[in-house]
Amino acid sequence: MTDGVVGAVIAALAGMGVGGGGLLVIWMSLVRGYEIPAARAVNLAFFVLSAAAALPYHLKTRRIAWRYVLSLTAAAVPGVFLGGHLAEILSPDTARRVFGWFLILSGGMMLLGKMKRRGRMPRG
Amino acid sequence: MNFYRITNTNPAPRALLAFCVVTAAGFCAGIVNGLLGTGGGILLLLILRRVCKSGGEGGARDAFASSIVCILPLSGLSLGMLLSRGEVPAGTVFSWEQLPLGVGAVCGGALGAYLLPRLKVPVLELLFAGLLIFSGIRMVMG
Numbered sequence A: 001m002t003d004g005v006v007g008a009v010i011a012a013l014a015g016m017g018v019g020g021g022g023l024l025v026i027w028m029s030l031v032r033g034y035e036i037p038a039a040r041a042v043n044l045a046f047f048v049l050s051a052a053a054a055l056p057y058h059l060k061t062r063r064i065a066w067r068y069v070l071s072l073t074a075a076a077v078p079g080v081f082l083g084g085h086l087a088e089i090l091s092p093d094t095a096r097r098v099f100g101w102f103l104i105l106s107g108g109m110m111l112l113g114k115m116k117r118r119g120r121m122p123r124g
Numbered sequence B: 001m002n003f004y005r006i007t008n009t010n011p012a013p014r015a016l017l018a019f020c021v022v023t024a025a026g027f028c029a030g031i032v033n034g035l036l037g038t039g040g041g042i043l044l045l046l047i048l049r050r051v052c053k054s055g056g057e058g059g060a061r062d063a064f065a066s067s068i069v070c071i072l073p074l075s076g077l078s079l080g081m082l083l084s085r086g087e088v089p090a091g092t093v094f095s096w097e098q099l100p101l102g103v104g105a106v107c108g109g110a111l112g113a114y115l116l117p118r119l120k121v122p123v124l125e126l127l128f129a130g131l132l133i134f135s136g137i138r139m140v141m142g
Helices: A002-016 A023-031 A036-060 A066-089 A092-120 B003-007 B011-036 B040-051 B053-084 B096-115 B121-141
Strands: none
Touching: A002 A023, A002 A036, A002 B053, A002 B096, A002 B121, A023 A036, A036 B053, A036 B096, A066 B011, A066 B040, A066 B053, A092 B011, A092 B121, B011 B040, B011 B053, B040 B053, B040 B121, B053 B121
């Protein structure tokens, strides 16, 4: 039951397109005691399901920018295979840390930009 | 790089450059997802936010919705690769034990899609920025 509620909240974020931030991996590993690879696999399957559930509504409201989506996805597919092979050769730990810093920087810049815009808004 | 300053000069190079940037970004997002098993969707959303920017608030919502279409095959492929490498037995993912989570995923996914046009864009962006920082900290900490 708790799994269902936690899943629904994280899936709502995924359905909005915001993503889950790996919240489910944390839930599965810390609360349910799964090993990280297993938690990650469950997380991926979970995202497939929640994205598939969200898709019909987004198609209905015509929110999909197909001209970008098709080229992005077509380019991403061979990238996944290459990344998968790289994971067998390289230790992904360093890449994970570098990417982590990139995310912190991107999120921080987004928040900072938002605060700056708010500061520029006229008060009234 | 200011994508729009470069691409707003001449229509033909603009379309070509947009195509190249989007394709390269998609390829990088795929590598990240294949290598780390996560994070590709975030990269895709970051680039979609840039290219859909000209659409204003509607464009921002389009970026969020479009990222879902990209994440769907990416997550499926990454899952397939994880299972085929034998790192995780398929029975761990596809078991009755995960049924509540699956039901939550379907209900929550549909609810999220319903909420997207109803929430204000700054709220969505704040959520996204928060999750970016959270994911980043999680990755840095290992």
